[in-house]
Amino acid sequence: MSIEVKNINKRFGNFVALENVNVSIPTGQLTALLGPSGGGKTTLLRIIAGLESADSGSVEIEGTDATQLPVQKRNVGFVFQHYAAFKHMSVAKNIAFGLEIRKRPKDEIKDRVAELLELVHLEQFGHRLPSQLSGGQRQRMALARALAVEPSVLLLDEPFGALDAKVRKELRDWLRRLHDEVHVTTVFVTHDQEEALEVSDEIVVINEGRVEQVGSPDTLYDSPANDFVMSFLGPTTILDGTLYRPHDIDVFTHPGIEGSIPARIVRELRVGFEVRLTVELLDADHEEVTVTVTRAHQRSLGLSDGIDVWLSPTHAAAAVPVP
Amino acid sequence: MSTPVQEGRTGLSRPTLLNHNLTVSTGIGLGISMLWFSLLVLIPLSAVIAAAAAGGWTEFWRTITNEQTAAAIKLTVFSAVGVTVVNVVAGTMIAWVLVRDRFPGKGLLELIIDIPFALPTIVAGLVLLSLYGVDSPLGLNFANTGKSVFLAFLFVTLPFVVRMVQPVLEELDEDVEEAAASLGANRFTIFRRIILPSLAPAIAAGAALSFARAVGEYGSLVLLSGNLPFKSEVTSVRILSAIENDNRAGAASIATLLLVISLAVIIVLDLVQRKVARRG
């Protein structure tokens, strides 16, 4: 394990930011800290970096106890949401900063900066000022700056949060490929479940200062530990007192399957290739259930407003009882 | 700080409206404003330069190299440079304490900083005499000496660097300093390599203003310095004596020298501001 976080507690005044948090972050992996805003994930990342101190508990990085080490001595790379560019320095100077602090020979710095500029595809921009770069380029510069010192762990705080949707997607794919190339242990904070599912090897779900679940994206999606994890990772709907994914509910036009529940389609909304059906149960409560089917499926069954249907969860559906 | 009119520097200014051409009413507004500005500032200042130029270069040179005048200019410029250096250091330190430190009574310091701006200069002289004059409770009698010139300059220029640096320091992003720390920089290195370069334009602007103000200072010295030739007489006093002796050409020559310094300061400020705008 590259990072061991043990029994961390942190309060800001009366607000409990982290409560007895224990996390092990595996070496060489890309781990996401996922959760809603204000849930404590950024605080945890900053405690790992040494930018914030915990009230109690310990942080171990690469086998050494880092709890009392100042940020300068932890050898971590940190990337900020708003880039934290050194505005008065050129892009190359920004990247060289950590190496200059470490008093590396000039030639070595020069070579290393050139190498990193290439890695982040900013070869042409070394002499520019950060203000002359786009947001995505600035964040790549910040990443190169953090990587320059060959950190034992790379920590990213909502690294794509300040970018446009399109750039965010590009940069996210790029980060995944970069990580496959560089293999540095990486932890990034995000509140975007799609980002976490797409990019990371492992996800730590954090909510209200506690770890809700740790696992691979598949594990989390297929076997959520509780209703919070399930609903945070994607859309859900309630059928028969149980939480399901809307695409995990089968729709039949005949009451064939045992235990299937009769209902009536009350609304349909087409979004690209999928169709979201709002279905009202024909029981006393008239509960509404959301079901997602493909466009082709909808056509073949002739599903539309007012049609009577029977609902049944699919065979291996992820399900969590509603508390 | 020269009035910061920079198009497109902030994302808020809309270039479309900035390029608004003048309408009739704004044209009249511009016309009247320019007329007033010319009558009040531009024509009178041109008259100073014209009066200095009327005597020719040799006359101008003879006036400003007159022994007593040259001594006054030397005292003024040296004191102004010295005061500016002190302001650069002390002003930055004061701004730092006002922004980064927390302690009871800090609000009072904020008020004190502005007093030299608001106090009439003649009163400033009297104020300084009370602590640094003949009756000094500290036993420091600077009255009628060259030191009094330095002291008066120091007083009247106190707010310039502080008030230029303070807002810039407040706006500095905390995460930039954290980024430097995460790359291994200690506090001193962060200050020297990250904070100081960000403050440099503001410090330079404050220094330029403080130098310009000191070079032209008059009011605070009247009661304090005694205006002793070769000892505590400054350039402004020389100009005033020339005016009082009805030697307006001579006065204009020395005044032109001061105007050149003022203009140089304006240019420095403009350049500094363009540099900052480029940094974004």
Place this chain on the structure above:
Amino acid sequence: MASPRKGRKGTVTYVLRLFVITYLLLLVAWPVALVVTNTFEGGTASLTGIFDDPDLVHALQLSATAAVVATVINTVFGVVVSLLLVRYQFPGKRILSALIDLPLSVSPIVVGLALLLVYAGRDGWFGPTLEGWGFQVIFATPGIIMATAFVSLPLVIREVVPVLQEIGTEQEQAASSLGASGWQTFWRITLPSIKWAVVYGIVLTLARSLGEFGAVKVVSGNVLGETRTTTLAVEEKYLNFDQQGAYALSFLLASVSVLAIVVVFIIRARVARHASAEGAAS
């Protein structure tokens, strides 16, 4: 440990704090306090004495008149020029925006000389003509007003320009789109948003105008009971060994200055609170 800003206070913090407090105490606070105690050394007699001397009352009135007139002129001029500089494009704009600050860095004596050379009744550029029309500038109230207006010219502009830039033009565009004319937009949208900057500029201008000394000394002629302003009276009193009188007048002027700073301080806090409240709401 912890962020570089939030770390525990080290020795450096305390040394800096001590230095700054000592520096400001010795340079400003103590001397100012001494003027206050000196004023009241003999009770309030010297202060009330000011109002018994008709020449001093006249000086106070003259100072107030010049300051108010100069402030009115500079406020109107300042708002108009700020709008032109921020909202419009015209040839010479860059030069104007640089020159507008010139009065702040010109020596008051040079200001006086400059006005003298143009408006002196006997040999100025325009002086004899104006005198021919029966309008005396130098050694009269108009000259005092002009000198005062000159030295405080940029103060309103320096406050208003940044605010105009920051508020942008969206609200003005919205008003226009709702049918407001240029004037209506100015009165109902633009002016309310720059209100505090204007007030702030006015207070600074007023304080600066009341205290002007050098430029006024050159152009006023300093005639007792006619063109002697309050600051000139301070000099006269002190040089005539009436220290108590000088202290009393200084105290009066200093009180106005400190009052001005306090007003500015309150406005600033108010505007800051306003801004942060808005920031929290958005």
